[in-house]
Amino acid sequence: EAGVTQSPTHLIKTRGQQVTLRCSPISGHTSVYWYQQALGLGLQFLLWYDEGEERNRGNFPPRFSGRQFPNYSSELNVNALELEDSALYLCASSSLLGSTDTQYFGPGTRLTVL
């Protein structure tokens, strides 16, 4: 069974640019989560999508946004990039059946903002 996939693997942008990150969940999973992990720091929750709807949002400015498509894949968009947006962006997926919310992570996208 294929795991969570993310693209691209690495990305280099300059300040003020916009970026789109993509995530495909494990087959059968309807929930997708996005996290930001700056170097040496813990996971910061960004967004949670389930069944195409945004269910929860972390403490991030509106320039961080996303969506979930009918096939449950998801995009994370970041506008007006700032230097502090440099981080590993992780996508995780889960199935809410049984309400255990076991999250499985993709390999991440390393974003560098210059």
Add this chain to the structure above:
Amino acid sequence: QKEVEQNSGPLSVPEGAIASLNCTYSDRGSQSFFWYRQYSGKSPELIMSIYSNGDKEDGRFTAQLNKASQYVSLLIRDSQPSDSATYLCAAHTGGFKTIFGAGTRLFVKA
């Protein structure tokens, strides 16, 4: 504010020893608990999940849950240098929300 607390470490143990990683959580409504391992620069990898009070063993790993004390732990027996990583504890709270701790760094000395 619902939280999951972990000692940031680093925790250093010699090869072959037992590594003990601890985690406390604030939401008494939490029902599911998870341990992830994260190597530097990589994504978190699920090690174990635990839902009931007591111990759960999987190979060299044992997760322990005490809901009365709001405490979760992970024991790694016969620690190997390849176990050196950051270990994340997570708790699934009500409202379908999972909260992650900041992680404990483990070093296993050869």
